[in-house]
Amino acid sequence: MNLSVPRRVTAAAALAALALAGLTGTSAAAGQAAAVTPPDIPLANVKQHLADLQSIANANGGNRAHGRTGYKASIDFVKAKLDAAGYTTTLQTFTSSGATGYNLIADWPGGDPNQVLMTGAHLDSVTAGPGINDNGSGSAAILETALAVSRAQLQPTKHLRFAWWGAEELGLIGSKYYVNNLPTTERSKISGYLNFDMIGSPNPGYFVYDDDPTLEQTFKDYFAGLGIPTEIETEGDGRSDHAPFKNVGIPVGGLFSGADYIKTAAQAQKWGGTSGQAFDRCYHASCDTTANINDTALDRNADAIAYAIWSLSTGTTPPAGTVFENTADVAVPDNGAAVTSSVDVTGITGNAPSTLKVGVDIVHTYIGDLVVDLVAPDGSVYNLSNRAGGSTDNINTTYTVNASSEVANGTWKLRVQDKASIDTGYINGFKLTFP
Numbered sequence: 001m002n003l004s005v006p007r008r009v010t011a012a013a014a015l016a017a018l019a020l021a022g023l024t025g026t027s028a029a030a031g032q033a034a035a036v037t038p039p040d041i042p043l044a045n046v047k048q049h050l051a052d053l054q055s056i057a058n059a060n061g062g063n064r065a066h067g068r069t070g071y072k073a074s075i076d077f078v079k080a081k082l083d084a085a086g087y088t089t090t091l092q093t094f095t096s097s098g099a100t101g102y103n104l105i106a107d108w109p110g111g112d113p114n115q116v117l118m119t120g121a122h123l124d125s126v127t128a129g130p131g132i133n134d135n136g137s138g139s140a141a142i143l144e145t146a147l148a149v150s151r152a153q154l155q156p157t158k159h160l161r162f163a164w165w166g167a168e169e170l171g172l173i174g175s176k177y178y179v180n181n182l183p184t185t186e187r188s189k190i191s192g193y194l195n196f197d198m199i200g201s202p203n204p205g206y207f208v209y210d211d212d213p214t215l216e217q218t219f220k221d222y223f224a225g226l227g228i229p230t231e232i233e234t235e236g237d238g239r240s241d242h243a244p245f246k247n248v249g250i251p252v253g254g255l256f257s258g259a260d261y262i263k264t265a266a267q268a269q270k271w272g273g274t275s276g277q278a279f280d281r282c283y284h285a286s287c288d289t290t291a292n293i294n295d296t297a298l299d300r301n302a303d304a305i306a307y308a309i310w311s312l313s314t315g316t317t318p319p320a321g322t323v324f325e326n327t328a329d330v331a332v333p334d335n336g337a338a339v340t341s342s343v344d345v346t347g348i349t350g351n352a353p354s355t356l357k358v359g360v361d362i363v364h365t366y367i368g369d370l371v372v373d374l375v376a377p378d379g380s381v382y383n384l385s386n387r388a389g390g391s392t393d394n395i396n397t398t399y400t401v402n403a404s405s406e407v408a409n410g411t412w413k414l415r416v417q418d419k420a421s422i423d424t425g426y427i428n429g430f431k432l433t434f435p
Ligand code: TRP
Pocket: 134, 168, 169, 197, 198, 233, 235, 236, 237, 239, 240, 256, 259
């Protein structure tokens, strides 16, 4: 019988109470914004943005390419929505191939100016077509996420900045220009850059960029929650606007649903779709229209963007002594299978501490039978006790674990296995304390 649910107590509860009372931010102790549940991004809104970008291409010679009227019309379209939603927008101009190019930068007022979470997508198409998957999809999804930030009147801990890049298709020209013209002090304030280029491919895969472990894990956690397997993005590293950021040492992350590589049988097995066919048969072609979008992929990826932005920018640095605890008893079968007790850690920005306190309370008559591990949300295992202590009764102790390479948020488990017969017992309690 489960008489106790995992609960979050002490300092965190006090902070939540302050948040309920609308008092966060009023004192130094409660100076962090409370964590907020990420929204479900409405697919219909994202698709409407794509229909509007398609109309812009139709009215401008069939494309939205750098130096063409369809590009500037795309920029004006996005900028008007952001201005109306309360963003501070900046149009950055540059010259490439003899034509004026534009980056649109949109800042959401507030948040820590020394911790900027930046999110970007290229808005230009190739000249061959309207560029709806490449990259209306990323552009529309981050636009709708930015509008969701406004609808929520989000007050994140970090400062949020969004960018729509020009002339990506000519060699990442716009994003390189932005990074090259950013003073070093401003660069160092960008704690992460998230890139979205092609996220509604018609024969989709679910690829996560492999760069910063925390950003990568955040996206993986989202898809794991949906039960959807992901793979690491390998279709050409450095082929999109995250590359200039990565090159100056800014942590980058992102999502991708595939371009002209071919979906394998194994990939079709796990994701559906058609093996032996490109993820996007209309890549850089005139048929990259609104018909060239897989709604499910676009929907999931848009929701993943919101999940990442919310969880990376709105968490707390937990007050010292924040506890997550599970006091439900879990029987440990004699000389049997491993059992676990879980706690869900939520609302914390970034990684777990290097001095995570792991409280272990196991009632047992021979602790030399027991292998006791802490299992992090991503499955990493930290051994706490390995058949030590012989015939001693009970483990009731606090271990200090360097968990700084683990994302804090997620389900942590205490795993206990009894590896010898006769003596038995149970997990009495499991608790994580943040220093
Ligand atoms: N716009 C990119 C390009 O034309 C599309 C692309 C290909 C991509 N491979 C990628 C984007 C890998 C991100 C990651 O090259």
